[in-house]
Amino acid sequence: MNERKEINPMLKTGLEMGPIVVFFVAYLWLKDHVFTISGREYDGFILVTAGFIPLIVASSAALWRLTGKLSRMQVATVVLVVVFGGMSVWFNDDSFFKMKPTMIYLLFAGILGIGLLRGQSYLKVVMEEMVPLEQDGWMILTRRVTLFFLALAILNELIWRTQTTEIWVYFKTFGLTAALFGFFMTQGSLFQKYGLGEDGGES
Structure with missing residues (x-):
């Protein structure tokens, strides 16, 4: 490795x-x-x-x-x-590429959902170094992220199926990125409540 x-x-x-x-x-x-x-x-x-x-x-x-x-x-x-x-x-059909974000978000939501059913946070495996949290915090955040990914998948389907290609490109380039940024910005209270300090204890 x-x-x-x-x-x-x-x-x-x-x-x-x-x-x-x-x-x-x-x-x-x-x-x-x-x-x-x-x-x-x-x-x-x-x-x-x-x-x-x-x-x-x-x-x-x-x-x-x-x-x-x-x-x-x-x-x-x-x-x-x-x-x-x-x-x-x-x-020669652009619909396949427009479905890609839907598939990505459904895949991630499915993986996180399987982890939740097993009582685990697979999100913790990916983000633990960046966002140290207590286990309860990880479970709450994982549930929220799973629902958020499902919402993004639905939103992408609505946009590409009902709007022009140009609108979808703007949505894909800026809208999804802004949505991800905005989502994590709204999780500040969770990070504050369940965050760990540098010594591994509560902040």
């Missing part, structure tokens, strides 16, 4: 967020264009999706190479991008 390494935080953020930024900019540039390849027409969204797949694979590979580690969430995201993005390109 590779030893975990520390890298420049700016470089790490660039590798994690860069593909999403490139996808957004490329979509704005190509959204009104149609391209004919081997006698078949593809709109700009499909071509941007085709370019996004190798980009996120390369950025994740670079991140793994530099840090020696990828989270399970990052690995699952890359796999689903390849599968659903590839299906969108292959079938």
Whole structure:
């Protein structure tokens, strides 16, 4: 197993967020264009999706190479991008790629839900180093995150099925990120109540 390494935080953020930024900019540039390849027409969204797949694979590979580690969430995201993005390109149908966030959030909610049924917090395994909490705090937070992921999955389905592609791209790029940030910002009282100090005791 590779030893975990520390890298420049700016470089790490660039590798994690860069593909999403490139996808957004490329979509704005190509959204009104149609391209004919081997006698078949593809709109700009499909071509941007085709370019996004190798980009996120390369950025994740670079991140793994530099840090020696990828989270399970990052690995699952890359796999689903390849599968659903590839299906969108292959079938020339953007609905597959738009379903990807739904599948990601349902997958995470399902995994967390299984842990809860077993009386465990799988979220703790992923986030314990970043957010040290008592066990009761982890269980409460895991239940909330599970419901939140289910809500995001439903919201993504509503957006892509009822709105234009452009609205969905803005929602995917900014809306989901803002929702995740806002959710954890609202958990301040839980972190304060169940947080552990540096010595492992209550803060």
